[in-house]
Structure formats: structure tokens, C-alpha cells
Amino acid sequence: MSAELSPPAPKPADDRIRCDACPVMCYIRPGQAGACDRYANQDGELIRVDPHVVLERVVEAGGNIVPFSANADAWDGRVVGEPTTFVTAIGAGTTYPDYKPAPFIVASEVDGVDMVTVVTEGIFSYCGVKVKIDTDRHLGPERSLVRAAGEPVGHVTTGEYGSQMLSLGGVNHLTGGSKKEGRVTCDTLLALCNGQAVELTIDGGSNLTVQAGKPPLVNGQLEERMRVGCGSATIGMFAKQWEGFVDEVVVVDDHITGILSEHQAGKVLGIPDTGIKIKGRRSTPGRYFQVAEPGTGWGGTDISDPLSILQPFDPKVARPGLTMLMTSTTGEHSAYFVLDEALRPVETEMPDQLRRSVELIRENCEPALSTVLFMAGAGGSLRSGVTENPVRLTRSVKDTLTLVTCGGAPTYVWPGGGITFMVDVTRVPENAFGYVPTPALVAPIEFTLRLEDYERLGGHMSEVRRLSEAHGLSPERRSVRPRSDNPWPLGPSDPRRLAG
Secondary structure (H helix, E strand, O other), rough: OOOEOOOOOOOOOOOOOOOOOOOOOOOOOOOEOOOOEEEEOOOEEEOOOEEEEEEEEOOOOOOOOOOOOOOOHHHHOOOHHHHHEEEEOOOOOOOOOOOOOOEEEEEEEEEEEEEEEEEEEEOOOOOEEEEEEEEEOOOOOOOOOEOOEEEEEEEEEEEEOOOEEEEEHHHHHHOOOOHHHHHHHHHHHHHHHHHOEEEEOOOOOOOEEEEEEEOOOOOEOOOOEEOOOHHHHHHHHHHHOOOEEEEEEEOOOOOOOOEEEOEEEEEEEEOOOOOOOOOEEEOOEEEOOOOOEEEOOHHHHHOOOOOHHHEEEOOOOOOOOOEEEEEEEEOOEEEEEEEOOOOOOEEEEOOHHHHHHHHHHHHOOEEEOOOOEEEEEEEEHHOOOOOHHHHHHHHHEEEEEEEEEOOOOOOOEEOOOOEEEEEEEOOOOOOOOOEEEEEEEEEEEEEEEEHHHHHHOOOOOOOEHHHHHHHHHHHOOEOOOOOOOOOOOOOOHHHHOOOO
């Protein structure tokens, strides 16, 4: 790093300047950047290194041609006009110390309604990511530590339907452990939020490579699909495919293994009992828990031989020649058996109809992906950059008068106190996240509301600038197209524009 970190002190006599964008307060020499690589000393002036990002809407494909306006002679060459530009917080700068107004407080008129967007790059010590990994494979016991570069950066949390979940980061890892733990945690979060691949290990579990929007690697193996359902659900979905072609079907699953002849779907179709007996704990007819230990084998269990979960067939019911299909919930593993004279299953070549049914299970499995949600709390200090009475901003968010976005992307704001939000990092413009070596992540956050509501909140009205003026305040500017599946922050579907 080119910056020197030091406690507050009088400005040095040489040509270094003091950066006050975060609590680190770097001294920066000319031509060099601070520890965060976000601010630099350019000829004695503190500048933001990255360009300021604005979202630009363009004419939809197949839409009508937009005619030249009456004031075309004054056109500055921009492709779109004011209502189609949204100022994000990416590259805008921060408010530290946070009694300062946000860097950009931008007013614009949208369909006759005066709106204002307040943007700032928030410094978040209270932040982390929730990672959803689509796989049936056992990644590690719940509460197990997740490590990056050997340092604890999070833990395994409760699994979901067809996915394993990790909770990474948080203030305790960023600030509550060793200096190295905090640095590695910050590096890990930053890489994940900016769409980079990260290698993780789980205590007592797997090695992972995760990247937002990409298939996960589990112990070096690329995950291709997530389960179509649990074993019971798979029985219910595909029972008709098996009727008349096989006597018994077992769908192996770490959580709920399904048995066709016992299952209600089999009963409705008139599938007779087969005398099958299975290990595990019977829940309801045709549904079994704990047939094996969790693992990376069949259906997320630790087995490689599916017959290991079976007990001997009941000789009073079973018969030689009885047929049985065993499959996993993704169709990745499957086998076909016929009972011999001793009522022992013997693996045999699978008939075409059953092979097609397994392929149908695979076809109905969605692609496996890694999903990364950035989660942070906008504290009172950040909110004071929006209004002199921060609690009013919180209340306006809860009352849906204020829209919270992250780089223009939609967020989910948690109920309850404060402004705790989550955003899918793949919906945010690239490289939107930064860091400061306190350590903490820097993320864009925008608050959009009616101008008159902003004034009622006690907003910094003297700092409000029209959109055209805001463009002039940021000579280094990068215009990007928003994602097509993101709602336009100033779009007609936004109820805040119509709120009284």
C-alpha cells in the first residue's frame, strides 16, 4: 500500500495531504492513492479515483423513435434526457465524518413530480454476505466455521430446499478477532460482492469455490443442477412416469427419502406393496428420515451403494423378479435392480422407459448457482448525511415514502428498527463495492423520495442540486445501462412518487 496510516496529527510540512474520507485518515503523497485505493493526491488535491457511475436508460428494443426536442439546438450530445438518468452512489464519495451532507443530493422531475435522490458510499463495519449454494452435497455441519486463507470468516447456517447456506462476515469477524482475521474477512467480502471467485473451507466439511451467479465447486467437482425436490416430492411428481414400468421406486435423499409403494402417490395409483424395508426413521407413509449420514454421495448422503440403506425384503410380500428403480433427487445417480430367487436385488440394465424418467428428473432440475446477497445496516451516522434528524429517514423508509437502492439495484429492507438491507450483488453495476482498512466495506446506497417529503424530513435542502448541475459537479463520470430486470428507480411503478 502506498499510504501511511497514522493517528490524527498536525498536517505535515511536506507535500502530503490528509484524506478525511474514513477513520483511517491517511497521509497521501502526490501521485499516490490512500490505503483504500479509492482516494488519491492529484497535484495537492484529494480526488476520488473511480469515476462516478450514473445509470442511463435507452430506448427499448422495438420501441418508438424519440423525436428531437424543441431545444435541440442546446443539446449537449447526451443520448438521453433528465428523466432517464439515475445518479448512483458508486464513485460518489463518502460523508465521513457523517454530519456532512451526502456528496450528491440530486433533484429531478419525473412525470411532473419533483423527486430527490440522496447518494453516498456508506462505510459499513456492520455488514456481511449471505451465500446460497445450490447443491445436495453436505458442505459441513451447521454452525461450523467457514474459513478463507485459514482465517474464520463466517459459519454454516440452516440449509434450505436444495441449497446450503453460509453466513459470512459481520462485525465480529471484521473487528472482534485478530487483525489478520479482520483483513481476510474484508478481502473475502469484497471479492464476493464484486463478483470474483473465492475459495473457502469448512471445518469438518468441504472445500468450496463460490462466485456470484456461477455454479459452485464442491471438493473440486462442478455442481450442475440442484434437486428437483426432496425424495418424497420426487415420488409425487413422477409417479405416473413409473406406473406399469417398475414395481418399486426409491428416491434417496439425505432429508426425506421416498418409497413409491408406501407413498400416497403410489396408493392413489394402486401400486401394490412390495415388501421393501428401509433403514431410517419412518415419518409418514412412504417418507423416511435419516436413512444415512449426510455426505457427498447419493442424494446428499454419504453412501455410494444405494442398497446399503435397504434391509432384507419381507418374504411374505416380495417375490423373485420384482423390479426396483433407485435414483437420487437430481438423477445424477440411478440404478435398476431385479430380485433374484433369494429376494436379493441384482443390478440389471435399465429399461429405456425408466432411463427416460431419470432424464426427466434431470431436466426438471434447475442449474446450480452460487448466490451472494450483501447485507448491511445503515447506521445513524450515515443517515445524518441525508437529514439532520436521522430517525425521520428510518420512519420514511418503513412508511414506503423513501426507496432504498444499492447502485440503482432493488433492495430488501428488513422490518423492525434501523435500515438493514440486502441486495443481490449480481444486480449491482460491476465493481460497485470498495473497502477501507479499518476494516470495513464501502457500498453504494441511494435514498429516493419526493422533494417535498425530503424537506419535511429535515433534509439538507441547501445542498440540493438539479440533475444537470450534478453532472457538472462530477467531471469523471461513467454512464452504464441498468440491468433490464431491475425496476427503474424513478419508474412509473414506484408508489413513492404518488404518495401524499
